[in-house]
Amino acid sequence: MTDDWLDCFPQLRALEEGSLSLLKRSAHEVVLPTGAVAFASGQGCEAFLFLTAGTVRVQLTGEGGREILLYRVTSGETCVLTTSALLANENYMAEGIAETPVRAITLPAAAFRQLIADSAPFREFVFSTFGERITALVQVIQDVAFAHIAPRLAAALIARSSGGGEIELTHQELAVELGTAREVVSRQLKGFEQRGWVGLGRGRIRIADRDALENLARAGPG
Amino acid sequence: MTDDWLDCFPQLRALEEGSLSLLKRSAHEVVLPTGAVAFASGQGCEAFLFLTAGTVRVQLTGEGGREILLYRVTSGETCVLTTSALLANENYMAEGIAETPVRAITLPAAAFRQLIADSAPFREFVFSTFGERITALVQVIQDVAFAHIAPRLAAALIARSSGGGEIELTHQELAVELGTAREVVSRQLKGFEQRGWVGLGRGRIRIADRDALENLARAGPG
DNA sequence: GTTTCGTCTGTGACCTTGTCACAGGATCGC
DNA sequence: GCGATCCTGTGACAAGGTCACAGACGAAAC
Numbered sequence: 434m435t436d437d438w439l440d441c442f443p444q445l446r447a448l449e450e451g452s453l454s455l456l457k458r459s460a461h462e463v464v465l466p467t468g469a470v471a472f473a474s475g476q477g478c479e480a481f482l483f484l485t486a487g488t489v490r491v492q493l494t495g496e497g498g499r500e501i502l503l504y505r506v507t508s509g510e511t512c513v514l515t516t517s518a519l520l521a522n523e524n525y526m527a528e529g530i531a532e533t534p535v536r537a538i539t540l541p542a543a544a545f546r547q548l549i550a551d552s553a554p555f556r557e558f559v560f561s562t563f564g565e566r567i568t569a570l571v572q573v574i575q576d577v578a579f580a581h582i583a584p585r586l587a588a589a590l591i592a593r594s595s596g597g598g599e600i601e602l603t604h605q606e607l608a609v610e611l612g613t614a615r616e617v618v619s620r621q622l623k624g625f626e627q628r629g630w631v632g633l634g635r636g637r638i639r640i641a642d643r644d645a646l647e648n649l650a651r652a653g654p655g
Numbered sequence: 656m657t658d659d660w661l662d663c664f665p666q667l668r669a670l671e672e673g674s675l676s677l678l679k680r681s682a683h684e685v686v687l688p689t690g691a692v693a694f695a696s697g698q699g700c701e702a703f704l705f706l707t708a709g710t711v712r713v714q715l716t717g718e719g720g721r722e723i724l725l726y727r728v729t730s731g732e733t734c735v736l737t738t739s740a741l742l743a744n745e746n747y748m749a750e751g752i753a754e755t756p757v758r759a760i761t762l763p764a765a766a767f768r769q770l771i772a773d774s775a776p777f778r779e780f781v782f783s784t785f786g787e788r789i790t791a792l793v794q795v796i797q798d799v800a801f802a803h804i805a806p807r808l809a810a811a812l813i814a815r816s817s818g819g820g821e822i823e824l825t826h827q828e829l830a831v832e833l834g835t836a837r838e839v840v841s842r843q844l845k846g847f848e849q850r851g852w853v854g855l856g857r858g859r860i861r862i863a864d865r866d867a868l869e870n871l872a873r874a875g876p877g
Numbered sequence: 878g879t880t881t882c883g884t885c886t887g888t889g890a891c892c893t894t895g896t897c898a899c900a901g902g903a904t905c906g907c
Numbered sequence: 908g909c910g911a912t913c914c915t916g917t918g919a920c921a922a923g924g925t926c927a928c929a930g931a932c933g934a935a936a937c
Contacts, residue, residue: 493793493801495801496801497801497925499801501796501800501801514789514793517785517786517790518786520783520785520786523790526793526797553775560742560782561742563742564739564742565743567735567788570793570796571736571792572748574715574725574795574796575748577796577799578715578717578721578723578834579717579718579719579721580717581922581923582923603884604886605886613923614923615886616888616924616925617922617923619886623887633886635885635931635932635933636884719895803893804893804894825913825914825915826914826915827913827915835894836894836895836896837914838895838896838916838917839895841915842916842917844915845915855915857913857914858903858904
């Protein structure tokens, strides 16, 4: 295996000779097709993950089958839940699903622990993104606990449509993003359509009035 | 100030000479009465906190004034949100409230960053609890997003009553614990009372049938 | 082309939870 | 005793989640 993947993680260039060599020796590449399960809830965590291409969706599933997105991991990033599971020697609490074809480098738990113990730059690398992730998780709690669906849906549409005005996305996928039910999304979208804010088609949504949506996303349910 | 407080944090005994000395020089003790605000949402974070006595409740507040408990910090612990805010140089996303009289040691941001940069044992100390806290936050999301109120309430009652069968607690406080409204808790408790599971009094709840509550907490809304 | 099949969307009925507006009770300080 | 303040109970309603289907669309098979 080549070491090209290290280019995705510039911070690793700072590793000491020995640690870098251990890292290179222990790393293996895996490739996942769209929809593949990178890790499942309850499963033990056996390797640290460096994503080098694609994006993984990390989400929870409730008893009823309802799901909620926690965060996404994209190329050049690592997954906090994996880190946290490895450090605490716990099982995964959520599942990771390849949202696109994914390439990742796996680093076995033993090597990971060794590197964490030995190498300050590696620790720096691993912990540098913890702050942002915690912020993101708390934001999810804030939204789920207090926010109404309509503004969250509007925000999700805007986030997904950066650039073009047309998004390829099913109602079910939006429901997972918000942690709600598909029917709720359908009803809300129908409301948006009646107000002329979006155009609906099977599996795609056209943003017709971005300002109105941004307004709603900011202002709350008003 | 004496250095007695270090006894609450055995891991800090591993600090190098210089780091320990910096820690001792920079630390200051603060005392908070019950109900005092240790930190508020949106506020900048100026010091790391070591709790040496009492407990702090860390919670979110929604627009409607509804609140939800994220976690508690007790004697011998530190607060992830504080760590995360310091590391990422962000503001607090939640508020911390003294649930009992609290004694804490504050370490100014500059000294904290210095120690994080210089001292491996200090980093070890700070990051060792990250895993558990993330687990706890994800559990909150799981509960809020998917779980019914009744089993969560039952679980909260059991958690609070470890030992005696009588708890000093208002409906409002339970509502904060679950992130719901006080009326909802009142109605649920009334239901529990009618089934003979609890006895209710102003500001206190007697557990009458712990098994039934544990059952409900495990089994879901059945 | 038309059929078929799987996926996606729409809808109504019903349940749980959250919100609002109040009405009493309990407790405490004075 | 008498307010003032907290705590609890209740009813009416809104929002969101669940369930059970009915179509509707699009791709692939025939």
